[in-house]
Amino acid sequence: MSRITLITGASRGLGRNTALAIARTGGDVVLTFRNNADEAQATVAAIEALGRDAVALQLDTGEVDAFPGFVQRLRAALRTRWQRDDFDHLVNNAGHGDTAPIAETTVAQFDRLVDVHFKGVFFLTQALLPVIRDGGRIVNISTGLTRFAYPGYAAYAAAKAAVETLSLYMAKEFGPRGIAVNTVAPGAIATDFGGGAVRDNAQINAQLAGITALGRVGVTDDIGPMIAALLTDANRWVNAQRIEVSGGQAI
Numbered sequence: 001m002s003r004i005t006l007i008t009g010a011s012r013g014l015g016r017n018t019a020l021a022i023a024r025t026g027g028d029v030v031l032t033f034r035n036n037a038d039e040a041q042a043t044v045a046a047i048e049a050l051g052r053d054a055v056a057l058q059l060d061t062g063e064v065d066a067f068p069g070f071v072q073r074l075r076a077a078l079r080t081r082w083q084r085d086d087f088d089h090l091v092n093n094a095g096h097g098d099t100a101p102i103a104e105t106t107v108a109q110f111d112r113l114v115d116v117h118f119k120g121v122f123f124l125t126q127a128l129l130p131v132i133r134d135g136g137r138i139v140n141i142s143t144g145l146t147r148f149a150y151p152g153y154a155a156y157a158a159a160k161a162a163v164e165t166l167s168l169y170m171a172k173e174f175g176p177r178g179i180a181v182n183t184v185a186p187g188a189i190a191t192d193f194g195g196g197a198v199r200d201n202a203q204i205n206a207q208l209a210g211i212t213a214l215g216r217v218g219v220t221d222d223i224g225p226m227i228a229a230l231l232t233d234a235n236r237w238v239n240a241q242r243i244e245v246s247g248g249q250a251i
Helices: 013-024 037-049 064-082 107-128 154-177 193-200 202-210 224-230
Strands: 004-007 028-033 054-058 087-092 132-141 180-186 242-245
Touching: 004 013, 004 064, 013 028, 013 037, 013 224, 028 037, 028 064, 037 054, 054 064, 064 107, 087 107, 107 132, 107 154, 132 154, 132 224, 154 180, 180 224, 193 202, 224 242
Parallel strands: 004 028, 004 087, 028 054, 087 132, 132 180, 180 242
Antiparallel strands: none
16 A cells, blocks of 8 residues: 655645655655645656656645645545545645744734644644544654744744644644654755745855854755655654754754
8 A cells, every 4th residue: 555645835845855755765645735836746747757646736734724625635636546535644844934033023924924834734734633544644844943043033933833842742642543743843955945045145055054063054855855764664663753954053
């Protein structure tokens, strides 16, 4: 039976890399995207080129009212593509960057960050509980910014800190079903996240590389394969952990 992982926000960046890494380890993928269907289908095609199955479903993880309809579409896709009524692993990855000093953060910015990065994770996982198989896995994506501070990320990091606490409670409450829950906290990664600042701004890139023990910022290939490995049976006893993958940033 195929191992199926649902990854939110997997049409690009870290989510896409994770999807491809899972495919390379023999897994199939359901990926979600918010706006760009073409990017999502390109990711599906890349997974299929690796010999695995994939399907892309539209979802805005900040819109809680859309979750019941999404679950219905997910169930239909699972039956059609895999002849199954459940899936194995959930990676709560979808997110966005919106930076501002505390003194300048608007209510709209704050609400959107919390809706996507915390409220959405909480209630999407809740909605998916009947569809995740017993003995499955959940990985919630956080950030190194919950351990060290970088100006402008207060609201974002606070929402991610809430997710880290949520992961502990998920691990406790879902344990009777054999579901392991962990948090993966990347450091600075060169993607288009936050407007691509780490990737495209040479000054920011050099500054972050200078405070990282391994002497550079991360790339998606540093993160996706690690998440894929965490979902394998080799790591079946890892549970309720915050795992930072930052190359030793700000140590």
